[in-house]
Amino acid sequence: MADGPQQLTTGTDELLATLDEGVLTLTLNRPGSRNAYSLALLDALGAALDSADGDERVRVVVVTGAGESFCAGGDVKVMARGESLFGPADDVEARRTRHAGAQRATTVRLAEFAKPTLALVNGPAVGAGLALALACDLRVAAESAVLRTGFTRAGLAGDFGCSWLLTRLVGPARATELLLTSRALTAADARDWGLLTDVVPDAELAERGTDLARALAGISPLALRAVKENVARALTHGLAESADAEVDWHVRLVDTPQHRAAVAALNVRNGR
Structure with missing residues (x-):
């Protein structure tokens, strides 16, 4: 393994990639939008996972967010304009195809990834952003983090596999409650429900994540x-x-x- 962290190119400033001692850290970098998804971010994330899958230097993948949020999922500013990330409003089939492809390249790919994956939930994880965290094998959160489905608050039902991931982790009754009500869970409650592996003080999240990821990178x-x-x-x-x-x-x-x-x-x- 190379000495010191290596900054890898992702094709956009909206996703940062660092490789250090076998650990690839992917940082969603749209803090001004609470790391909500954009096409550039989704495309870069999918491409980074493709590359990591075939890169023998990468033994563990960590996903986290820049600033005070993990990921807000869909960008409500875009929604408020009546626009879609995935194509023209009048072309439903094009939007469906692009949307489905983005899901498969990100959360579905993470959930099926051959190498260990770790979400460091540094702040709110909402909607499709929650799905991104749940798709990882392990999820460590800062004490201040909040988890929320959020879809029904926007008149939506869910995407990026959130319904499937929630049902698998907490069962149909609790998954239905969270999806229907968009109830916000504190990090402590989310841990008690089985959605999080661990919760640590905010100031200790990076260190805890590094220790856990490096420990995994040292295993066969x-x-x-x-x-x-x-x-x-x-x-x-x-x-x-x-x-x-x-x-x-x-x-x-x-x-x-x-x-x-x-x-x-x-x-x-x-x-x-």
Whole structure:
């Protein structure tokens, strides 16, 4: 790995990318709009995830926001003008196609990403911005962060997979409540509901995120991929099939040099 952080180009100032010790940090950089989505930001985020997937230097992906917000999702200023990010107002099919493509390239891609992903929720995560956080494997938030679906407040129902992600994480009853009411959850409540992995003081979020991401980057990438596949399979398959798949991965991982090195290190630490 290269010495020191590397600033990577994304094609726009609206998304910043830094690679450091195997950790790629993607920072949504529209603080004046609470990091709401623009076409440039969505396109850059999708392209960055594509690149990270095939880049062996990248072992963990972190997503966060610049300034005081994580992501506001849709830009209400654009909505107020009666405009859509995804095409002319009178071309419904073009808007639907572009909208669906943007979802698949961002939240869907994150939810299915082979490498570990971490959302550092530094402030409000609303609507499609909430979906972006929920699509990550782990979600650590600042104490001041607020999570809200927000769609019904704008006369909408949801997009970017928010309904699916919420239902998977908290069950249909609570997902329905959050989507119907647009109730705001404090970070502490969101953690108690299972939406967040951890909550830390605002001033400690960056350090906590760095420590967690670097710890993951130090683990065998193949083992981490196996964990993600095992959990995903458990959502759609029975116990016996899931256990068999775990064995398939176990047999494969036992024969890797990463496993042998890890076991040797454990024995050294245990004085054996």
